[in-house]
Each structure stands twice: as structure tokens, then as C-alpha cells.
Amino acid sequence: MNQSTPYVSNQQKLQQLMEEAEIANFEQLSQLSGVSQWQLNRLLTGLLPKLPITDLLKLSQVLKISLEQLLLQFETTESLSADWEIASQGISANIDSNAMALQQEYKQLQQQLNQQKERLEKEFQGSSIAALESWLLQWPTAAIVAQKNPEISAVKLLPLVKPIFELLKQWGLEMKGSVGEVVSYNPQLHQLLEGGGHAEPGDPVIIRYVGYSHDHKLLYRAKVSPVKKEETTS
Incomplete structure (x- = not known):
């Protein structure tokens, strides 16, 4: 043969x-x-x-x-072309299928993230309200009483503000310095009040408005002014 x-x-x-x-x-x-x-x-x-x-x-x-x-x-060229066409169709169908699956998975993840974000916001709001409970209940009454009786000392109202500072502390907000405190001037931590005078680093200054930091990151510099002679002697 x-x-x-x-x-x-x-x-x-x-x-x-x-x-x-x-x-x-x-x-x-x-x-x-x-x-x-x-x-x-x-x-x-x-x-x-x-x-x-x-x-x-x-x-x-x-x-x-x-x-x-x-x-x-x-x-042969013919069979290669046929095989390649079949393979290409299979690859294309596979890509389309994978793309649809990925798109569906992305939508599900996005929905889960949105639900989680909403849940966390609700939990945050709930914990904040709980921390401010005493202030929420007492402050409106105290404000009305103070308006009707201006002679009430503001010192008596200070304890009502304590829950707010406690909440800020829980959030990692820290007060930098205290009003009236004399410190050495540091431009990175302190801001001179406009028209309050001039100071060089290391000069004594007095804190007029406190600064704040959040998680050890400075948010607001304390506003200060140079110490006057009468303030050092008093």
C-alpha cells in the first residue's frame, strides 16, 4: 500500500x-x-x-x-486555524464568564462594605450618645436656669461639661497645655497671637488658648503671647 x-x-x-x-x-x-x-x-x-x-x-x-x-x-495550517478558532472561542467565553463573576463579586463586596459602614456609624453614634447621657439630660435644664438667673456662678456648670471632655479623651483627643500656663516658646507647638508681640524659641510665653492633638498627632497649636513683666512677678 x-x-x-x-x-x-x-x-x-x-x-x-x-x-x-x-x-x-x-x-x-x-x-x-x-x-x-x-x-x-x-x-x-x-x-x-x-x-x-x-x-x-x-x-x-x-x-x-x-x-x-x-x-x-x-x-497543517487549516487544522491550526480551526484549533485556534475553537480555542479562542473557549478563551473568550471563559474571560466573559470570569468577568461577570468578578463583577458580581465586586457588587456583593461593595454592598457588604456599605452595610458594615452603616452599622459602624450606628454603633459609633450609640456609644457617643451613651457617653454624653448625663450632659444631654442635664444641660438644657441648666442652660434655662442660668438664663433666668444670671447670678449663678459658671463654676457650678463646669461639672456638666465633664462628659464631653471624657468622650473626647476616648477618641484620643488630648489637650496640649492649660490656659495661663507659662511655657518655653516652640513654634512647632505654639502660635503667637496676632498683635500679641514677638518671641524667639525658648522665650517664656503664656498659653491663652490650648492646643489639641489626636492620637499623638498635633491638630491645633496652642495660641500664646509673650510673658509680660507683671505676669512674671505676680
């Missing part, structure tokens, strides 16, 4: 690759690669797409060429 032209062409290609890899015959190629001679015959007859990918990898390693080079050697 006469061998077909593709068989002869493929046989010549394989023999050339075997010579370059110093393989004597098909039997030795089968032994070295672990690919049966029946599968080699399928390769020669143009049935490369029917061969398991594992056998193709074994052949490419023994012949010392890449899998891509092996496919190009024994696959």
Missing part, C-alpha cells in the same frame, strides 16, 4: 528532528520518550490533534524542541 504524501512529509520532518537529537530510529524514539509507536504512527498520518498533550510534551523534550515548534512542524 502506497503511503500518502502527508505521511512521507511528516516522516521526513520527524527523521530530521531525530537526527538533530541524535536518535537512530523510531524504536529508540519510542523508548526514550515513552510514547508508543502506535501514537508515533498517528503523528505521521496527520492525527496530531488526537495525541494526548502529555505524549506531545514527552516528544518535544526528547527531540529538544519546544511544544510550539513540534505543533508547527506536524500541524
Whole structure:
């Protein structure tokens, strides 16, 4: 029986690759690669797409060429185009499917984050209201009483403000200095009042308005003015 032209062409290609890899015959190629001679015959007859990918990898390693080079050697242009079209369709469908799944997952995560944000805001508001409970209950009454009786000392109202400072403390807000305190001027921590005079770093200054820091980060510098002679002697 006469061998077909593709068989002869493929046989010549394989023999050339075997010579370059110093393989004597098909039997030795089968032994070295672990690919049966029946599968080699399928390769020669143009049935490369029917061969398991594992056998193709074994052949490419023994012949010392890449899998891509092996496919190009024994696959016809028509079958390559058909295979590539099928593969492309599969890849495209897979990409579309993955994109839809990722988009759906993103929407779910975004919804969960929004729900978590809303829950945390509610919890924060609830804890803040609880911390200010005594002030919320007593301050409106105290304010009305103070308006009706201006002679009431402001000192009596100071304890009512304590819950606010306690809440700020829980938030990590810290007061820097105290009003009337004399300190050494530090431009990084202190701000001179406009029209209050001039001071050099290290000069004594008096705190007029306190500063604040949050979690050890300075938010507002304390406003100060140079110490006057009467203030140092008093």
C-alpha cells in the first residue's frame, strides 16, 4: 500500500528532528520518550490533534524542541486555524464568564462594605450618645436656669461639661497645655497671637488658648503671647 504524501512529509520532518537529537530510529524514539509507536504512527498520518498533550510534551523534550515548534512542524495550517478558532472561542467565553463573576463579586463586596459602614456609624453614634447621657439630660435644664438667673456662678456648670471632655479623651483627643500656663516658646507647638508681640524659641510665653492633638498627632497649636513683666512677678 502506497503511503500518502502527508505521511512521507511528516516522516521526513520527524527523521530530521531525530537526527538533530541524535536518535537512530523510531524504536529508540519510542523508548526514550515513552510514547508508543502506535501514537508515533498517528503523528505521521496527520492525527496530531488526537495525541494526548502529555505524549506531545514527552516528544518535544526528547527531540529538544519546544511544544510550539513540534505543533508547527506536524500541524497543517487549516487544522491550526480551526484549533485556534475553537480555542479562542473557549478563551473568550471563559474571560466573559470570569468577568461577570468578578463583577458580581465586586457588587456583593461593595454592598457588604456599605452595610458594615452603616452599622459602624450606628454603633459609633450609640456609644457617643451613651457617653454624653448625663450632659444631654442635664444641660438644657441648666442652660434655662442660668438664663433666668444670671447670678449663678459658671463654676457650678463646669461639672456638666465633664462628659464631653471624657468622650473626647476616648477618641484620643488630648489637650496640649492649660490656659495661663507659662511655657518655653516652640513654634512647632505654639502660635503667637496676632498683635500679641514677638518671641524667639525658648522665650517664656503664656498659653491663652490650648492646643489639641489626636492620637499623638498635633491638630491645633496652642495660641500664646509673650510673658509680660507683671505676669512674671505676680
